[in-house]
Amino acid sequence: xxxxxxxxxxxxxxxxxxxxxxxxxxxxxxxxxxxxxxxxxxxxxxxxxxxxxxxxxxxxxxxxxxxxxxxxxxxxxxxxxxxxxxxxxxxxxxxxxxxxxxxxxxxxxxxxxxxxxxxxxxxx
Amino acid sequence: xxxxxxxxxxxxxxxxxxxxxxxxxxxxxxxxxxxxxxxxxxxxxxxxxxxxxxxxxxxxxxxxxxxxxxxxxxxxxxxxxxxxxxxxxxxxxxxxxxxxxxxxxxxxxxxxxxxxxxxxxxxxxxxxxxxxxxxxxxxxxxxxxxxxxxxxxxxxxxxxxxxxxxxxxxxxxxxxxxxxxxxxxxxxxxxxxxxxxxxxxxxxxxxxxxxxxxxxxxxxxxxxxxxxxxx
Numbered sequence: 117x118x119x120x121x122x123x124x125x126x127x128x129x130x131x132x133x134x135x136x137x138x139x140x141x142x143x144x145x146x147x148x149x150x151x152x153x154x155x156x157x158x159x160x161x162x163x164x165x166x167x168x169x170x171x172x173x174x175x176x177x178x179x180x181x182x183x184x185x186x187x188x189x190x191x192x193x194x195x196x197x198x199x200x201x202x203x204x205x206x207x208x209x210x211x212x213x214x215x216x217x218x219x220x221x222x223x224x225x226x227x228x229x230x231x232x233x234x235x236x237x238x239x240x
Numbered sequence: 241x242x243x244x245x246x247x248x249x250x251x252x253x254x255x256x257x258x259x260x261x262x263x264x265x266x267x268x269x270x271x272x273x274x275x276x277x278x279x280x281x282x283x284x285x286x287x288x289x290x291x292x293x294x295x296x297x298x299x300x301x302x303x304x305x306x307x308x309x310x311x312x313x314x315x316x317x318x319x320x321x322x323x324x325x326x327x328x329x330x331x332x333x334x335x336x337x338x339x340x341x342x343x344x345x346x347x348x349x350x351x352x353x354x355x356x357x358x359x360x361x362x363x364x365x366x367x368x369x370x371x372x373x374x375x376x377x378x379x380x381x382x383x384x385x386x387x388x389x390x391x392x393x394x395x396x397x398x399x400x401x402x403x404x405x406x407x408x409x410x411x412x413x414x415x416x417x418x419x420x421x422x423x424x425x426x427x428x429x430x431x432x433x434x435x436x437x438x439x440x441x442x443x444x445x446x447x448x449x450x451x452x453x454x455x456x457x458x459x460x461x462x463x464x465x466x467x468x469x470x471x
Contacts, residue, residue: 129445140445142406144342153345155407155445157438184442222438223345223407 128191136199137184139176143207150210154224156200158182162219167226169212174226176202208232241330242302242420243321245309245381246451248338248460249403250444254413255336255420256304258433263426265294265302271321275313281306300424301330308447308454309381318384322392332361332395334423335382336416338403339373340463350402350412352419355382357389357396370419373400377467379459399423406452408444410437 129138141154156178159165164179183196210228217226244256259265270289281288290306303325309317325333339353355373356362365372378386382398389396399419403412414430421428433440 129449137442137445140407140448155404155441157441184439186443221345222441225345 130192130197131201132193132195134199134201135195135197136201137180137197138202139178139200141176141202141204143204145207149230150206150208150228152204152206152224152226152228154200154202154204154226155222156219156224157222158184159200159219159222162217165219165224167217167224169210169215169228172206172209174204174206174228176200176204176224178224241325241328241333242300243333243335243382243385244303245305245335245337246307246447247380247382247455248340248405249401249407249409249412250448250451251338251401251403251409251413251416252336253304253306253447254408254410254433254440254444255417256302258413258417258430259302259428260294260304262428262432263296263300265296265300267292268295268301269293271303271324273313273317273320275310275316277307277310279307300426301328306447308451311454311458314381314384314458318381318388322385322388322394322396326392326394332397333385333389334420335385335396335398336413336420337382337398337400338409338412338416339400340405341402344402344404344409344412347402350409350415352402352415353400354419355386355398355400357386357394361395361397370423373398377459377462377465379462380455381458383459397423406448408441408448410434410440 139154139156144151152174154176158180159178160181166177168175178200180198183198185196186192209231211231214229244252246253271291272289279290281290293303295301353371353373354365355378362372386396386398399416401412401415403409410433414433417428417430
Protein backbone atom coordinates (compact mmCIF):
# COMPACT_ATOMS: atom_id res chain seq x y z
CA UNK A 117 0.00 0.00 0.00
CA UNK A 118 2.78 2.43 0.94
CA UNK A 119 4.61 1.75 -2.30
CA UNK A 120 1.36 2.31 -4.21
CA UNK A 121 0.97 5.75 -2.58
CA UNK A 122 4.61 6.60 -3.12
CA UNK A 123 4.34 5.59 -6.75
CA UNK A 124 1.25 7.76 -7.22
CA UNK A 125 3.06 10.74 -5.68
CA UNK A 126 6.17 10.53 -7.80
CA UNK A 127 4.53 9.51 -11.05
CA UNK A 128 3.39 12.37 -13.28
CA UNK A 129 -0.29 12.56 -14.19
CA UNK A 130 0.41 11.67 -17.82
CA UNK A 131 1.18 8.66 -19.91
CA UNK A 132 3.62 9.61 -22.62
CA UNK A 133 3.20 6.30 -24.44
CA UNK A 134 -0.59 6.50 -24.54
CA UNK A 135 -0.54 10.29 -25.15
CA UNK A 136 -3.08 10.71 -22.40
CA UNK A 137 -3.57 12.61 -19.15
CA UNK A 138 -4.55 11.08 -15.83
CA UNK A 139 -7.56 12.92 -14.40
CA UNK A 140 -7.96 13.96 -10.77
CA UNK A 141 -10.66 12.02 -8.96
CA UNK A 142 -12.13 11.38 -5.54
CA UNK A 143 -14.20 8.57 -4.08
CA UNK A 144 -16.89 9.38 -1.53
CA UNK A 145 -18.23 6.56 0.57
CA UNK A 146 -21.84 6.47 1.71
CA UNK A 147 -23.79 3.72 3.45
CA UNK A 148 -25.04 2.03 0.29
CA UNK A 149 -22.85 3.27 -2.50
CA UNK A 150 -19.52 4.63 -3.59
CA UNK A 151 -19.66 7.91 -5.47
CA UNK A 152 -16.74 8.49 -7.79
CA UNK A 153 -16.13 12.02 -9.10
CA UNK A 154 -13.69 12.45 -11.97
CA UNK A 155 -12.56 15.90 -13.13
CA UNK A 156 -12.62 15.93 -16.95
CA UNK A 157 -12.21 19.54 -18.12
CA UNK A 158 -12.26 20.04 -21.90
CA UNK A 159 -14.40 16.98 -22.52
CA UNK A 160 -17.39 18.27 -24.47
CA UNK A 161 -20.12 15.68 -23.90
CA UNK A 162 -20.99 12.36 -22.30
CA UNK A 163 -20.66 10.76 -25.76
CA UNK A 164 -16.90 11.36 -25.55
CA UNK A 165 -16.56 9.36 -22.33
CA UNK A 166 -16.31 5.62 -21.87
CA UNK A 167 -16.79 4.05 -18.42
CA UNK A 168 -16.00 0.35 -17.97
CA UNK A 169 -16.27 -1.71 -14.81
CA UNK A 170 -13.77 -4.54 -14.49
CA UNK A 171 -13.77 -6.55 -11.26
CA UNK A 172 -12.43 -4.15 -8.63
CA UNK A 173 -11.76 -1.16 -10.82
CA UNK A 174 -13.37 1.47 -12.99
CA UNK A 175 -11.72 2.35 -16.29
CA UNK A 176 -12.27 5.87 -17.60
CA UNK A 177 -11.37 6.77 -21.16
CA UNK A 178 -12.39 10.22 -22.44
CA UNK A 179 -11.66 12.30 -25.49
CA UNK A 180 -10.42 15.87 -24.95
CA UNK A 181 -12.14 18.32 -27.33
CA UNK A 182 -9.00 20.20 -28.39
CA UNK A 183 -5.48 18.80 -27.89
CA UNK A 184 -3.67 20.15 -24.84
CA UNK A 185 -0.12 21.40 -25.07
CA UNK A 186 2.12 22.01 -22.07
CA UNK A 187 4.53 24.19 -24.02
CA UNK A 188 8.21 23.53 -23.55
CA UNK A 189 8.07 21.66 -20.24
CA UNK A 190 10.38 18.71 -21.01
CA UNK A 191 8.43 15.98 -19.19
CA UNK A 192 5.50 16.55 -21.56
CA UNK A 193 7.94 16.09 -24.49
CA UNK A 194 6.37 18.82 -26.60
CA UNK A 195 3.53 16.56 -27.66
CA UNK A 196 -0.18 17.25 -27.50
CA UNK A 197 -2.52 15.26 -25.30
CA UNK A 198 -6.02 14.43 -26.48
CA UNK A 199 -7.35 11.82 -24.01
CA UNK A 200 -7.86 11.13 -20.35
CA UNK A 201 -7.30 7.60 -19.14
CA UNK A 202 -7.49 6.19 -15.62
CA UNK A 203 -7.91 2.82 -13.96
CA UNK A 204 -9.35 3.51 -10.53
CA UNK A 205 -9.29 0.76 -7.93
CA UNK A 206 -12.46 0.50 -5.82
CA UNK A 207 -12.24 -0.18 -2.07
CA UNK A 208 -15.25 -2.57 -1.97
CA UNK A 209 -17.11 -4.79 -4.48
CA UNK A 210 -19.93 -3.03 -6.36
CA UNK A 211 -23.04 -3.96 -8.35
CA UNK A 212 -21.93 -3.38 -11.93
CA UNK A 213 -25.39 -3.60 -13.46
CA UNK A 214 -26.88 -1.02 -11.09
CA UNK A 215 -24.09 1.51 -11.63
CA UNK A 216 -25.16 4.89 -13.06
CA UNK A 217 -23.12 7.79 -14.40
CA UNK A 218 -23.76 11.40 -15.33
CA UNK A 219 -21.58 14.21 -16.67
CA UNK A 220 -22.05 17.86 -15.78
CA UNK A 221 -19.83 20.94 -16.00
CA UNK A 222 -16.69 18.92 -16.65
CA UNK A 223 -17.21 16.47 -13.79
CA UNK A 224 -18.17 12.84 -14.26
CA UNK A 225 -20.19 11.37 -11.40
CA UNK A 226 -20.44 7.58 -11.11
CA UNK A 227 -22.71 6.04 -8.49
CA UNK A 228 -21.69 2.48 -7.67
CA UNK A 229 -24.03 0.56 -5.34
CA UNK A 230 -22.09 -1.58 -2.90
CA UNK A 231 -22.39 -5.33 -3.20
CA UNK A 232 -23.10 -6.05 0.44
CA UNK A 233 -25.43 -8.40 2.16
CA UNK A 234 -26.52 -7.13 5.53
CA UNK A 235 -27.16 -9.39 8.50
CA UNK A 236 -28.88 -8.00 11.54
CA UNK A 237 -26.94 -9.00 14.67
CA UNK A 238 -28.98 -9.69 17.74
CA UNK A 239 -27.68 -7.90 20.85
CA UNK A 240 -27.83 -10.12 23.90
CA UNK B 241 -0.67 42.66 1.32
CA UNK B 242 -2.65 40.10 -0.68
CA UNK B 243 -1.61 36.48 -0.18
CA UNK B 244 -2.13 33.41 -2.40
CA UNK B 245 -0.88 30.04 -1.13
CA UNK B 246 -1.87 26.59 -2.51
CA UNK B 247 -4.80 25.27 -0.52
CA UNK B 248 -8.39 24.09 -1.17
CA UNK B 249 -9.16 24.33 -4.93
CA UNK B 250 -5.88 26.24 -5.49
CA UNK B 251 -7.98 29.39 -5.18
CA UNK B 252 -5.07 31.49 -3.86
CA UNK B 253 -2.48 30.79 -6.58
CA UNK B 254 -5.07 30.98 -9.39
CA UNK B 255 -6.40 34.34 -8.14
CA UNK B 256 -3.04 35.94 -7.32
CA UNK B 257 -1.40 34.73 -10.53
CA UNK B 258 -4.30 36.30 -12.46
CA UNK B 259 -3.83 39.55 -10.51
CA UNK B 260 -0.12 39.65 -11.33
CA UNK B 261 -0.85 39.36 -15.06
CA UNK B 262 -3.91 41.57 -15.27
CA UNK B 263 -2.89 44.35 -12.92
CA UNK B 264 0.63 44.27 -14.37
CA UNK B 265 2.30 43.90 -10.99
CA UNK B 266 6.08 43.88 -10.87
CA UNK B 267 8.29 41.27 -9.30
CA UNK B 268 9.97 42.93 -6.31
CA UNK B 269 11.42 40.06 -4.27
CA UNK B 270 11.27 36.48 -3.10
CA UNK B 271 11.18 34.43 0.08
CA UNK B 272 13.51 31.50 0.56
CA UNK B 273 14.39 29.27 3.47
CA UNK B 274 16.34 26.12 4.24
CA UNK B 275 13.06 24.41 5.19
CA UNK B 276 11.61 24.77 1.69
CA UNK B 277 12.07 21.96 -0.84
CA UNK B 278 14.95 22.47 -3.31
CA UNK B 279 12.83 23.79 -6.17
CA UNK B 280 13.59 26.48 -8.72
CA UNK B 281 11.30 27.53 -11.55
CA UNK B 282 12.17 28.66 -15.08
CA UNK B 283 9.87 30.86 -17.18
CA UNK B 284 10.92 32.13 -20.63
CA UNK B 285 14.39 30.79 -19.78
CA UNK B 286 14.64 33.03 -16.70
CA UNK B 287 14.97 31.59 -13.20
CA UNK B 288 12.18 32.37 -10.74
CA UNK B 289 11.91 31.61 -7.05
CA UNK B 290 8.71 29.72 -6.23
CA UNK B 291 7.68 32.14 -3.43
CA UNK B 292 7.59 35.69 -4.72
CA UNK B 293 6.51 39.23 -3.86
CA UNK B 294 4.89 41.56 -6.39
CA UNK B 295 3.86 45.18 -6.17
CA UNK B 296 2.54 48.16 -8.09
CA UNK B 297 3.03 51.85 -7.50
CA UNK B 298 -0.44 52.17 -5.97
CA UNK B 299 0.11 50.72 -2.54
CA UNK B 300 -0.76 47.12 -3.49
CA UNK B 301 1.64 44.31 -2.65
CA UNK B 302 1.15 40.62 -3.15
CA UNK B 303 2.76 37.40 -1.99
CA UNK B 304 2.34 34.34 -4.18
CA UNK B 305 3.53 30.76 -3.76
CA UNK B 306 3.83 28.32 -6.65
CA UNK B 307 4.34 25.37 -4.32
CA UNK B 308 2.48 23.74 -1.45
CA UNK B 309 4.20 24.73 1.80
CA UNK B 310 5.61 22.04 4.10
CA UNK B 311 3.01 21.63 6.89
CA UNK B 312 5.65 21.15 9.61
CA UNK B 313 7.05 24.62 8.93
CA UNK B 314 3.82 26.60 8.61
CA UNK B 315 4.29 28.17 12.03
CA UNK B 316 7.73 29.63 11.38
CA UNK B 317 6.74 30.58 7.83
CA UNK B 318 3.65 32.48 9.04
CA UNK B 319 5.56 34.20 11.82
CA UNK B 320 8.24 35.34 9.39
CA UNK B 321 5.82 36.46 6.66
CA UNK B 322 3.68 38.49 9.03
CA UNK B 323 6.68 40.16 10.69
CA UNK B 324 7.97 41.00 7.23
CA UNK B 325 4.62 42.49 6.16
CA UNK B 326 4.46 44.61 9.34
CA UNK B 327 8.04 45.83 8.90
CA UNK B 328 7.28 46.80 5.30
CA UNK B 329 4.35 48.92 6.46
CA UNK B 330 1.44 46.68 5.37
CA UNK B 331 -1.86 47.80 6.91
CA UNK B 332 -3.41 44.35 6.69
CA UNK B 333 -3.00 40.98 5.04
CA UNK B 334 -5.80 39.59 2.90
CA UNK B 335 -5.61 35.91 2.02
CA UNK B 336 -7.42 34.47 -0.99
CA UNK B 337 -8.54 30.90 -0.47
CA UNK B 338 -11.26 28.31 -0.71
CA UNK B 339 -13.61 26.55 1.62
CA UNK B 340 -14.59 23.04 0.50
CA UNK B 341 -18.28 22.42 -0.05
CA UNK B 342 -19.55 18.97 -1.10
CA UNK B 343 -22.21 20.33 -3.48
CA UNK B 344 -19.87 22.65 -5.40
CA UNK B 345 -20.96 21.09 -8.70
CA UNK B 346 -24.44 22.59 -8.19
CA UNK B 347 -23.18 26.10 -7.38
CA UNK B 348 -22.99 28.54 -10.29
CA UNK B 349 -21.54 31.50 -8.41
CA UNK B 350 -19.59 30.52 -5.29
CA UNK B 351 -20.29 32.50 -2.15
CA UNK B 352 -17.29 34.04 -0.35
CA UNK B 353 -16.99 33.84 3.42
CA UNK B 354 -14.82 36.28 5.32
CA UNK B 355 -12.76 35.28 8.34
CA UNK B 356 -11.46 38.38 10.10
CA UNK B 357 -9.36 38.73 13.22
CA UNK B 358 -10.00 42.30 14.32
CA UNK B 359 -13.35 43.42 15.61
CA UNK B 360 -13.35 46.61 13.52
CA UNK B 361 -12.86 44.51 10.37
CA UNK B 362 -15.74 42.23 11.29
CA UNK B 363 -17.89 45.30 11.97
CA UNK B 364 -16.88 46.80 8.60
CA UNK B 365 -17.91 43.65 6.72
CA UNK B 366 -21.00 43.06 8.79
CA UNK B 367 -22.30 46.60 8.11
CA UNK B 368 -21.90 45.98 4.38
CA UNK B 369 -23.64 42.60 4.55
CA UNK B 370 -20.55 40.64 3.57
CA UNK B 371 -20.95 37.07 4.90
CA UNK B 372 -18.64 36.40 7.84
CA UNK B 373 -17.37 32.94 8.69
CA UNK B 374 -19.23 32.47 11.93
CA UNK B 375 -18.55 28.94 13.14
CA UNK B 376 -16.10 26.08 12.82
CA UNK B 377 -12.42 25.26 12.71
CA UNK B 378 -10.06 26.65 10.11
CA UNK B 379 -6.90 24.73 9.29
CA UNK B 380 -3.83 25.04 7.09
CA UNK B 381 -1.56 27.86 5.99
CA UNK B 382 -4.18 30.61 6.29
CA UNK B 383 -5.21 29.49 9.77
CA UNK B 384 -1.55 29.68 10.75
CA UNK B 385 -1.25 33.23 9.37
CA UNK B 386 -4.49 34.31 11.07
CA UNK B 387 -3.17 32.94 14.38
CA UNK B 388 -0.11 35.15 14.03
CA UNK B 389 -2.38 38.14 13.29
CA UNK B 390 -4.39 37.33 16.41
CA UNK B 391 -1.25 37.17 18.56
CA UNK B 392 0.08 40.46 17.17
CA UNK B 393 -3.35 42.18 17.08
CA UNK B 394 -2.87 42.80 13.36
CA UNK B 395 -5.59 43.02 10.71
CA UNK B 396 -5.79 39.57 9.06
CA UNK B 397 -8.61 38.76 6.67
CA UNK B 398 -9.22 35.53 4.75
CA UNK B 399 -11.60 35.51 1.79
CA UNK B 400 -12.78 31.93 1.42
CA UNK B 401 -14.79 31.07 -1.69
CA UNK B 402 -16.93 27.94 -1.86
CA UNK B 403 -14.76 25.53 -3.76
CA UNK B 404 -14.02 22.00 -4.88
CA UNK B 405 -11.70 20.36 -2.37
CA UNK B 406 -9.68 18.21 -4.75
CA UNK B 407 -9.86 20.03 -8.08
CA UNK B 408 -8.43 23.39 -9.16
CA UNK B 409 -11.35 25.82 -9.03
CA UNK B 410 -10.98 28.97 -11.18
CA UNK B 411 -14.68 29.78 -10.63
CA UNK B 412 -14.04 30.03 -6.88
CA UNK B 413 -10.92 32.12 -7.58
CA UNK B 414 -13.06 34.51 -9.68
CA UNK B 415 -15.50 34.92 -6.77
CA UNK B 416 -12.68 35.59 -4.29
CA UNK B 417 -11.16 38.16 -6.67
CA UNK B 418 -14.49 39.92 -7.16
CA UNK B 419 -14.86 40.21 -3.40
CA UNK B 420 -11.27 41.48 -3.03
CA UNK B 421 -11.83 44.10 -5.73
CA UNK B 422 -14.93 45.37 -3.97
CA UNK B 423 -13.09 45.56 -0.61
CA UNK B 424 -9.97 47.26 -1.94
CA UNK B 425 -11.92 49.28 -4.48
CA UNK B 426 -10.05 48.37 -7.66
CA UNK B 427 -11.33 47.13 -10.99
CA UNK B 428 -10.51 43.72 -12.38
CA UNK B 429 -12.15 41.95 -15.31
CA UNK B 430 -12.57 38.29 -14.32
CA UNK B 431 -14.02 37.26 -17.70
CA UNK B 432 -10.65 36.03 -19.08
CA UNK B 433 -10.19 33.91 -15.96
CA UNK B 434 -13.57 32.24 -16.45
CA UNK B 435 -12.83 31.73 -20.15
CA UNK B 436 -9.62 29.89 -19.28
CA UNK B 437 -11.31 27.82 -16.58
CA UNK B 438 -10.98 24.42 -18.25
CA UNK B 439 -7.39 25.06 -19.39
CA UNK B 440 -6.40 25.99 -15.82
CA UNK B 441 -8.11 22.91 -14.42
CA UNK B 442 -6.12 20.68 -16.75
CA UNK B 443 -2.78 22.36 -16.20
CA UNK B 444 -2.89 22.65 -12.42
CA UNK B 445 -3.66 18.96 -11.77
CA UNK B 446 -0.10 18.23 -10.63
CA UNK B 447 0.01 21.18 -8.22
CA UNK B 448 -3.41 20.15 -6.89
CA UNK B 449 -2.12 16.63 -6.23
CA UNK B 450 0.91 17.94 -4.26
CA UNK B 451 -1.32 20.35 -2.36
CA UNK B 452 -3.76 17.61 -1.34
CA UNK B 453 -0.83 15.65 0.13
CA UNK B 454 0.35 18.71 2.03
CA UNK B 455 -3.17 19.50 3.31
CA UNK B 456 -3.48 16.03 4.84
CA UNK B 457 -1.12 16.97 7.66
CA UNK B 458 -1.71 20.71 7.92
CA UNK B 459 -4.83 20.72 10.08
CA UNK B 460 -7.31 20.94 7.16
CA UNK B 461 -9.06 17.80 8.40
CA UNK B 462 -10.24 19.82 11.40
CA UNK B 463 -12.48 21.86 9.12
CA UNK B 464 -14.87 18.89 9.05
CA UNK B 465 -14.80 18.60 12.83
CA UNK B 466 -17.44 20.01 15.18
CA UNK B 467 -15.70 21.85 18.05
CA UNK B 468 -16.16 20.36 21.54
CA UNK B 469 -17.62 23.68 22.72
CA UNK B 470 -20.83 22.67 20.92
CA UNK B 471 -21.19 19.46 22.92
